[in-house]
Amino acid sequence: MKQKADVLQGTLALMVLKTLDVLGPLHGYGIARRIEQISGDLLAVNQGTLYPVLLKLEQEGAIASEWGASENNRRARFYRLTREGRKQLQVETKDWEQTAAIIGRFFQAKAEDLS
Amino acid sequence: MRSLRRFLSRLFNSATRRAREDRLREEIEEHIALQTEENLRAGLSSVEARRQAMLKFGGVEAMKQDYRAERGLLFIENLLGDLRNAGRTISRMPGLAAVIVISLAIGIGVNTTILSWIQTILLKPLPGVSGVSSFLLVEPRMETGGYPGASWLEYRDLQTRVPALRDVVASQMVPFNVGETGQTERTHGQLVSGNYFSALGLKPASGRFIRPEEAERPGTEPVIVISYDYWQTRFRGAPEAVGQKVRVNERDLTVIGVAPREFQGTMLPLKFELWAPATMAPALLGGTRDLEDRSTRAFSLIGMLRPGATREEAQAEFSTAMAQLARDYPEASAGIGGEILPFWDSPRGPQRMMISGLAILQGVMLLLLLAVCGNTANLMLARGSTRQREMAVRVALGAGRWRIVSLVLSENMLLALLGAGVGAAMAVWGTTALRVAPLIGAFPIQFQTRVDEFTLVFAMLLGAGCGLIFSAAPALHLARLDPQDGLRSSPNTPPRSRARRVLMGTEVGLAMVVLIAAALFLQSFRAASQTDPRFRPEGVLLASYDLRGRNPDDASEREFAARLLERLRALPDVEAAAIATNVPLDLHGIPARSFTVEGRVRTEAGQDRAITNTVTPGYFKVMAIPLLEGTDFADMRDKAAPAQAIVNEEFVGKYLNGAKAIGRRLQTRNANFTIAGVARNSVYAAFGEPAQPAIYLSYRDRPASEGEIHLRTRSGNETALASEARAVLRDLDPMLPLYDVRTFSQHIERNLYLRRIPARMFAVLGPLLLGLAAIGIYAVVSYAVARRTREIGVRLTFGATSQRVVLQIILENLGAIASGTAVGWLLALLISLHAIPNGDFDVPAFVGVPAILLGVATLACWIPAWRASRIDPMAALRHE
Numbered sequence: 001m002k003q004k005a006d007v008l009q010g011t012l013a014l015m016v017l018k019t020l021d022v023l024g025p026l027h028g029y030g031i032a033r034r035i036e037q038i039s040g041d042l043l044a045v046n047q048g049t050l051y052p053v054l055l056k057l058e059q060e061g062a063i064a065s066e067w068g069a070s071e072n073n074r075r076a077r078f079y080r081l082t083r084e085g086r087k088q089l090q091v092e093t094k095d096w097e098q099t100a101a102i103i104g105r106f107f108q109a110k111a112e113d114l115s
Numbered sequence: 116m117r118s119l120r121r122f123l124s125r126l127f128n129s130a131t132r133r134a135r136e137d138r139l140r141e142e143i144e145e146h147i148a149l150q151t152e153e154n155l156r157a158g159l160s161s162v163e164a165r166r167q168a169m170l171k172f173g174g175v176e177a178m179k180q181d182y183r184a185e186r187g188l189l190f191i192e193n194l195l196g197d198l199r200n201a202g203r204t205i206s207r208m209p210g211l212a213a214v215i216v217i218s219l220a221i222g223i224g225v226n227t228t229i230l231s232w233i234q235t236i237l238l239k240p241l242p243g244v245s246g247v248s249s250f251l252l253v254e255p256r257m258e259t260g261g262y263p264g265a266s267w268l269e270y271r272d273l274q275t276r277v278p279a280l281r282d283v284v285a286s287q288m289v290p291f292n293v294g295e296t297g298q299t300e301r302t303h304g305q306l307v308s309g310n311y312f313s314a315l316g317l318k319p320a321s322g323r324f325i326r327p328e329e330a331e332r333p334g335t336e337p338v339i340v341i342s343y344d345y346w347q348t349r350f351r352g353a354p355e356a357v358g359q360k361v362r363v364n365e366r367d368l369t370v371i372g373v374a375p376r377e378f379q380g381t382m383l384p385l386k387f388e389l390w391a392p393a394t395m396a397p398a399l400l401g402g403t404r405d406l407e408d409r410s411t412r413a414f415s416l417i418g419m420l421r422p423g424a425t426r427e428e429a430q431a432e433f434s435t436a437m438a439q440l441a442r443d444y445p446e447a448s449a450g451i452g453g454e455i456l457p458f459w460d461s462p463r464g465p466q467r468m469m470i471s472g473l474a475i476l477q478g479v480m481l482l483l484l485l486a487v488c489g490n491t492a493n494l495m496l497a498r499g500s501t502r503q504r505e506m507a508v509r510v511a512l513g514a515g516r517w518r519i520v521s522l523v524l525s526e527n528m529l530l531a532l533l534g535a536g537v538g539a540a541m542a543v544w545g546t547t548a549l550r551v552a553p554l555i556g557a558f559p560i561q562f563q564t565r566v567d568e569f570t571l572v573f574a575m576l577l578g579a580g581c582g583l584i585f586s587a588a589p590a591l592h593l594a595r596l597d598p599q600d601g602l603r604s605s606p607n608t609p610p611r612s613r614a615r616r617v618l619m620g621t622e623v624g625l626a627m628v629v630l631i632a633a634a635l636f637l638q639s640f641r642a643a644s645q646t647d648p649r650f651r652p653e654g655v656l657l658a659s660y661d662l663r664g665r666n667p668d669d670a671s672e673r674e675f676a677a678r679l680l681e682r683l684r685a686l687p688d689v690e691a692a693a694i695a696t697n698v699p700l701d702l703h704g705i706p707a708r709s710f711t712v713e714g715r716v717r718t719e720a721g722q723d724r725a726i727t728n729t730v731t732p733g734y735f736k737v738m739a740i741p742l743l744e745g746t747d748f749a750d751m752r753d754k755a756a757p758a759q760a761i762v763n764e765e766f767v768g769k770y771l772n773g774a775k776a777i778g779r780r781l782q783t784r785n786a787n788f789t790i791a792g793v794a795r796n797s798v799y800a801a802f803g804e805p806a807q808p809a810i811y812l813s814y815r816d817r818p819a820s821e822g823e824i825h826l827r828t829r830s831g832n833e834t835a836l837a838s839e840a841r842a843v844l845r846d847l848d849p850m851l852p853l854y855d856v857r858t859f860s861q862h863i864e865r866n867l868y869l870r871r872i873p874a875r876m877f878a879v880l881g882p883l884l885l886g887l888a889a890i891g892i893y894a895v896v897s898y899a900v901a902r903r904t905r906e907i908g909v910r911l912t913f914g915a916t917s918q919r920v921v922l923q924i925i926l927e928n929l930g931a932i933a934s935g936t937a938v939g940w941l942l943a944l945l946i947s948l949h950a951i952p953n954g955d956f957d958v959p960a961f962v963g964v965p966a967i968l969l970g971v972a973t974l975a976c977w978i979p980a981w982r983a984s985r986i987d988p989m990a991a992l993r994h995e
Contacts, residue, residue: 027145027146027149028142028145029145029146029150032146046172046173046174046178047146047150047171047172047173048143048173048174048177048178049178051139051142051143051178052181052182055182070145070149072148072149072152074145075141075145076142076145076149077138077141077142077145
């Protein structure tokens with residue numbers, strides 16, 4: 001259970017980066033909605049957990065934020081990907097694909113392959 | 116890189132906490148508002164829409180916690196919080212905090228001061244010179260143990276024969292009479308080798324230094340380097356000083372440069388004003404043969420280790436070189452080996468004596484600081500117990516053990532560092548005590564003590580160390596606390612804290628050691644200032660003259676002394692006058708020489724030694740030392756009488772077994788003397804010394820180029836004689852200054868100066884420590900008693916008398932105190948036996964101090980106990 005949450009934290013950051021990469025600047029709610037749509041139930045319960053992740057990414061310099069007007073013309077905080085964030089996304093995407101590929105191969109491996 | 120950036124950003128966030136908090140709140144509100152609108156669009160009622168939005172967002176507080184943890188540096192925020200809290204706590208107990216800070220400040224201040232003194236002698240033996248750690252003294256050493264110095268030719272040989280030393284420099288201390296005929300003033304300077312300044316790595320403050328070729332052949336260049344102070348006082352720091360002529364020992368020398376500000380020569384703590392090339396010796400010292408004669412060992416050598424070389428290598432090479440020299444020049448160097456010594460172990464100057472004295476002092480003062488820590492720990496522990504409930508609440512609300520410890524720690528650290536800060540300020544003031552040391556003997560002395568980064572770091576480390584020491588007990592105590600117990604227990608449960616008792620005992624024991632040390636110091640100092648010296652210093656004026664610039668011989672020295680005495684005795688106000696080579700109670704001591712005497716056969720190996728002083732007739736009259744047998748020395752101009760000696764009572768008792776002394780032969784200083792009289796014992800080297808055997812020789816037989824004039828006044832006002840004596844000397848020789856004019860009382864005062872510093876320190880610190888110990892005991896007992904109010908009430912109700920209650924409380928605490936005292940007493944005894952091996956058992960210190968300490972401790976127990984026993988039993992039982 002605990003492990004699942006940890007993995008989630010790591011993947012959540014990646015999802016945030018990818019979302020901002022695809023959709024451009026978004027406020028927290030927008031990001032949450034987008035991730036929810038794509039990931040199904042994963043974030044359905046605790047949208048709030050997104051904010052610590054956003055903060056961490058901002059402190060690392062992967063994203064930047066500024067105040068702007070939301071759809072209903074209220075003040076909202078908009079996040080956008082920085083150049084560094086884009087680089088980070090590329091690297092992590094590659095890492096992720098590699099990891100996924102390795103794990104995938106392990107799961108497909110049969111007993112005779114390993115002997 | 117990324118983690119660094121994150122760290123910096125978090126650090127910044129910690130500082131701007133509030134703004135961030137607002138931003139998050141706003142973001143959450145916006146998020147929930149947007150979600151609510153979405154839900155409304157999906158057809159929910161407005162209340163339900165908002166509820167669903169909140170549910171979906173999740174636990175706001177938990178998220179905020181995560182956010183905060185992510186945002187700033189938790190430990191720094193906690194630390195700041197702790198410090199704020201500590202500040203509040205401390206401001207709530209100003210009295211206790213003041214006691215703690217002041218006592219720590221004194222302990223740390225004293226220790227820092229002493230360290231800065233030790234540092235001056237140990238680490239900075241050559242002020243103004245950097246890289247001193249590779250500098251060593253190169254000292255020829257006689258088989259008999261003396262350090263005679265090196266001759267100039269020997270120095271030239273050693274320069275190439277000890278490859279482990281990159282450079283060897285030579286210097287010789289010389290008296291200079293500076294100025295025009297009739298108004299000379301006396302200063303001291305050094306004759307130095309050509310590489311002196313370059314090897315020491317000095318940069319001139321103005322002009323240039325002596326070049327190597329200027330110290331090659333005798334008489335090459337009449338040049339001189341002046342000290343910074345000399346430049347400032349005589350030339351007002353004018354750049355034109357370089358190139359001017361100065362008249363030194365009747366020679367005109369050209370000033371070529373100014374030494375850097377802090378540089379004071381290479382013989383700490385003496386402060387020199389002038390440096391001339393060694394090859395000027397014959398010109399400045401009246402044709403001395405210093406430069407050609409291998410048996411004139413006038414130079415001191417300093418060697419600089421080559422990088423990578425060790426002292427052992429240098430020592431081995433030096434020994435080999437000296438052995439070779441002894442073979443080549445047996446008449447001058449036979450039986451002379453050599454030693455390479457660090458500066459603090461210098462055979463000249465007060466370093467050796469001071470280092471051992473200061474090391475003991477530092478040890479005692481560290482014990483004092485430890486006692487202060489014990490005291491503080493106890494006060495904190497007593498206070499900590501009353502805070503059990505507060506801590507229990509904190510634990511119950513979720514504070515971890517470590518948070519409690521860090522809370523207590525930060526409070527105590529704040530106190531400790533405050534103490535260290537005040538202590539460092541005190542040390543700044545304390546270091547000047549040595550700086551302003553008066554002239555000692557004829558030579559200007561300067562210790563360049565100061566509080567620098569090293570000593571400041573030491574002070575802060577001491578503070579931090581103290582903080583840790585006295586935090587440990589209370590922090591552990593509180594951290595082990597079970598919150599349930601802490602909340603439930605009423606303050607009436609009797610405390611079962613052994614820690615407090617142990618601490619109290621330890622503190623009293625440490626106080627015991629320090630107090631006995633203080634008592635012993637004060638005792639020896641009082642003995643020093645109050646003992647009868649067995650001569651009469653009142654009404655005696657001392658003054659020095661030095662004929663060495665004149666290259667005198669025995670006859671001229673004798674004649675000069677005789678004429679000087681005739682003229683001085685003719686002065687109306689002079690009752691008696693004499694000249695001696697040494698003055699008793701001089702900081703530099705009086706030489707002891709080996710001798711043999713008729714009628715004494717020495718059974719064990721080695722040689723008999725006695726203090727020797729060479730004096731003119733009339734000396735015993737001036738000093739008011741009675742001659743018990745025989746007569747005074749023969750007149751200075753008497754050519755018929757044999758060479759005479761006068762010995763003292765102790766000499767007769769120790770070496771002649773009390774047999775008749777007059778007429779016996781005595782051999783010393785390679786000559787024969789006949790004992791002509793026996794003088795009463797008096798004090799020679801130091802007050803409180805055991806009786807010393809002494810030999811007086813006559814100036815008539817052994818004239819000397821230097822002399823200490825002793826004048827006894829008729830009117831009782833010896834200072835009035837100074838100008839008359841000066842006039843007499845000027846009349847006899849216009850170029851010769853009279854220097855180091857002082858009354859005998861002043862002379863003694865100077866001798867006592869270095870001993871007075873620790874004595875004063877102890878005089879202040881002793882009572883202070885006693886007071887601290889009393890406060891500590893009082894705090895512990897009154898706290899313990901307060902916790903037992905109900906129990907005492909019960910006892911009183913059941914008929915216990917108040918005396919019984921008081922007695923019981925006192926006895927309970929006195930047990931711990933007495934065992935601490937006993938251990939401390941034994942420790943002090945061991946230390947004193949080690950430090951003063953032949954010292955008497957000092958009754959006042961070893962009996963009086965424990966009595967006082969136990970008395971004060973009993974009183975400190977009695978006051979709170981008595982107060983508790985006065986309580987109304989009914990009130991005590993109702994007490995909550």
